[in-house]
Amino acid sequence: MGTKNQAMLFRDREDAARQLAAKLGKLKDQHPLVLAIPRGGVPMGRSIADAINGEFDIVLVRKLRAPGHPEFAVGAVDEHGTMQVADYAAAVGADDDYLLREKETQMSVIRERRKIYTPHRSSINPAGRTIVVVDDGLATGATMMAALNMLRQSNPPRLICAIPVAAPDSLRKVEALVDEVICLSTPENFQAVGQFYQNFSQVEDEEVIAALEHI
Incomplete structure (x- = not known):
């Protein structure tokens, strides 16, 4: 759980990913499956997976x-x-x-x-895996909740949501769906995810494809 009511400003998604990875270091010996929500969560998920010796893929929700x-x-x-x-x-x-x-x-x-994104393969089977679902923030939380509900059907031994920043109400809804939430900041003045990043440039399809090519 993050720091309640404290607004943090992240330099960019990479900065946020590094801070999340530090909180997830305990998973290094579990070979977790890190699943990112495209597109904004993908560069973060790639960095986190590399840092904690995880396997990386995407989870598609809209x-x-x-x-x-x-x-x-x-x-x-x-x-x-x-x-x-x-x-x-x-x-x-x-x-x-x-x-x-x-x-x-x-x-x-x-x-x-x-x-x-994955023209030559199907998605990685999440069954039996410790799963970490990553996005660059929670506004309404709708896409994260859809992803978590879908993944829960595979009966993972542990389902974790990792986000840098979240609206407090949305975080409470997500907490009910997972075994653990790693959230760095839950500011009361939340209006949009981008307000908590100095650089929140759009992630393009090419960046997503490049992140997935290393799998």
Whole structure:
């Protein structure tokens, strides 16, 4: 668990990854499976996996966007098509018909990303592995929760969420889904993940592909 109510400013994702890796050092002898949520979590997951002698892969989930507000999540969908829908979704205009359309839109993105990112192999089997799921921060937490719910079905002996910064309410929801949360900062003034990074440049597909080429 991170430092409650304290806002930390990270230089960039690499800086955040180094700090998370230091907290995860106890896993070095367990050969954990480090799974990153594309795209922002990927360079961090790669660095963490290298630092703790872990195996690295991605977990593909996509947020379901609110009508007219694409940055605001009303839920998420995983690679198997399972949706997690927020209890406020209908209140912001995301009715069942909208959600089904948005689900198919995001499933198309997931299928395309799988073809681009790992064209010559399937995802690494998480069964029986200590799993660390990494992203660059939690805003609503929707995509992280979708990833964790999907991975829990493989019955890992230990499921860990590692993030540099999180909105306090979202972190509480995630804590209920994992065996352990490593979070460095849970500031009360949370508005967006990017506000806690000096450099929060977008991660491009090419960077994701390069990170996965070493597997």
